[in-house]
Amino acid sequence: MQAGDTIMALSSGALPAGVAVIRLSGPGVRETLDKLAGGVPTPRQLALRKIGAGQALDQGLVAWFPGPHSFTGEDCAELQVHGSPAGVKAILAELGALGLRLAQAGEFTRRAFENGKLDLVExxxxxxxxxxxxxxxxxxxxxxxxxxxxxxxxxxxxxxxxxxxxxxxxxxxxxxxxxxxxxxxxxxxxxxxxxxxxxxxxxxLESGRIVREGIRVALAGAPNAGKSSLINALAKSDIAIVSDEAGTTRDVREVPLDINGQLFILLDLAGLRESDSKAEAEGVRRAQQAIETADIVLWLSSPDVPDIAAPDVAGQVLRIGTKSDLGLLPGVDVSISTGSRGDLIELRQRLDELAVGMTGAEPSLISxxxxxxxxxxxxxxxxxxxxxxxxxxxxxxxxxxxxxxxxxxxGRIDAEKVLDRLFSSFCIGK
Incomplete structure (x- = not known):
């Protein structure tokens, strides 16, 4: 990453696409637009231009953002062209011939930080x-x-x-x-x-973390209590293997679920029991570990499976009686059958109520x-x-x-200690 370079990047999604956006930033942007797009248009207004320094490579919209009133604080521009892989490749090649280089991951945002347009929190x-x-x-x-x-x-x-x-x-x-x-x-x-x-x-902080990372919900109970069936029903997909053979779940499977804008991470776990199988025993150990660190534990009991004692956990526990079509269990918070849409709606509502209690009305800024x-x-x-x-x-x-x-x-002091790690997670073009 070299200061003073003029950089370029494809900022839009994967090609082919209806439109591709190519971003430019640096001291050479004005000269580049003079050569590539017939001059700079009126600042912050789109202008239809032929794109190409010699022969026309495409036709698209050009936006010009003179510094310091731009995202990076430098002279910037955007080329909105057709999302053709060949067309975009040709334009990037011509920009390279004009002296621009491809941006590194997060380089546009890093320049915004270095030029005082954004701080580390933003x-x-x-x-x-x-x-x-x-x-x-x-x-x-x-x-x-x-x-x-x-x-x-x-x-x-x-x-x-x-x-x-x-x-x-x-x-x-x-x-x-x-x-x-x-x-x-x-x-x-x-x-x-x-x-x-x-x-x-x-x-x-904890409520902010929960919004940013999601609420971890462990589905736990005895083998064949209906954990995999329930996770498939909530996710509306055959994600987990469902079998009447005990011990089919051997690892922790994570399934994201959006309920009223809140992210839940459902954890499909091995049934808790003693086993001579080393693989299943390891699955049980991981299940116990996931239960201990979960924000919510759905403890599943079924009429056709002997129940076991629920462990003491730090997270909130919601007792679920599964397979309600076979019979209702006493002492549970919610009785469900995975074939009943109404039962699943009720469970989602209970999860939503727990989420509101954990996150509050507005998401925390501290996360x-x-x-x-x-x-x-x-x-x-x-x-x-x-x-x-x-x-x-x-x-x-x-x-x-x-x-x-x-x-x-x-980021007023010691910023370099976090910059590389922070920007490495950004995509090219941002």
């Missing part, structure tokens, strides 16, 4: 938005990308600056008569308000491990500030550490 939101599969994931990612968390962090940093100013004034101007030895009466309440705000946001580390670090530094109020120098240093934790989150 970039993570963009990455989440590109990967969003459900409506709640989209809402959460877009709010982060739009800068809502950045705005919160900016408010916290401003509050920290005010707190630091009072402390450092007593360090730098202790001999001045107009600087009191005591802190203003509102200083401690301002510190407490900042601690409360950061702690409240940190407390939403990444980096968020937890930064906010926990800021909280620890603020608590340390309280303990150090007897020594102005130590208190000031603690407040500086709190500021540094927030600045690290948005």
């Amino acid at each position: 970039i993570e939101g963009l990455g989440d938005l590109l990967n969003a599969e459900t409506e709640k994931q989209r809402q959460q990612a877009l709010a982060r990308f739009d800068g809502r968390l950045t705005e919160k962090i900016a408010q916290w940093r401003e509050s920290l600056l005010d707190l630091r100013a009072e402390i450092e004034a007593r360090l730098d101007f202790s001999d001045e008569g107009d600087v009191s030895e005591d802190l203003p009466h509102h200083w401690r309440s301002q510190l407490a308000a900042l601690e409360t705000a950061i702690q409240s946001s940190l407390a939403t 990444h491990e980096r968020d937890r580390l930064a906010l926990s670090g800021a909280m620890a530094a603020l608590e340390e500030t309280r303990r150090n109020l007897g020594d102005w120098e130590l208190a000031a240093e603690s407040l500086r550490r709190a500021s540094a934790a927030l600045e690290r989150l948005i």
